[in-house]
Amino acid sequence: MKTVLVRYTARDDKTAENEALIRAVFDELRSSAPAGLRYNAFRVADTSSFVHLATIDTADGSNPLVKLEAFKHFTRALGERCTEVPVAIDLVCVDGYESAEPHRVA
Numbered sequence: 001m002k003t004v005l006v007r008y009t010a011r012d013d014k015t016a017e018n019e020a021l022i023r024a025v026f027d028e029l030r031s032s033a034p035a036g037l038r039y040n041a042f043r044v045a046d047t048s049s050f051v052h053l054a055t056i057d058t059a060d061g062s063n064p065l066v067k068l069e070a071f072k073h074f075t076r077a078l079g080e081r082c083t084e085v086p087v088a089i090d091l092v093c094v095d096g097y098e099s100a101e102p103h104r105v106a
Contacts, residue, residue, distance in 0.1 A: 005051065006054075006088045007049065011048065011081060011082065015048040022041045024070040024074070028069065036056060036059070037055070040052070
């Protein structure tokens, strides 16, 4: 299992475009549902800074994200949308907790 955190800052005039490209990646993820991937993207409140967190736990260690057309499109011009270029950081999990999705009452 591998967990990677990526952080960067988009140009103010490219923040909305960046968010739209991120949403397209998640749309494709939801339709293709690749196994072995946990992925979240965040924008730091009141800024143009973004943080992405991906945990890859595939049998062969490959990252399903890089195969997605929407992800390829997202990364193609990412550097041009940024004032602070993406920095990838490999993380080692010390411990964790994940609660179950709460049940909604109709």
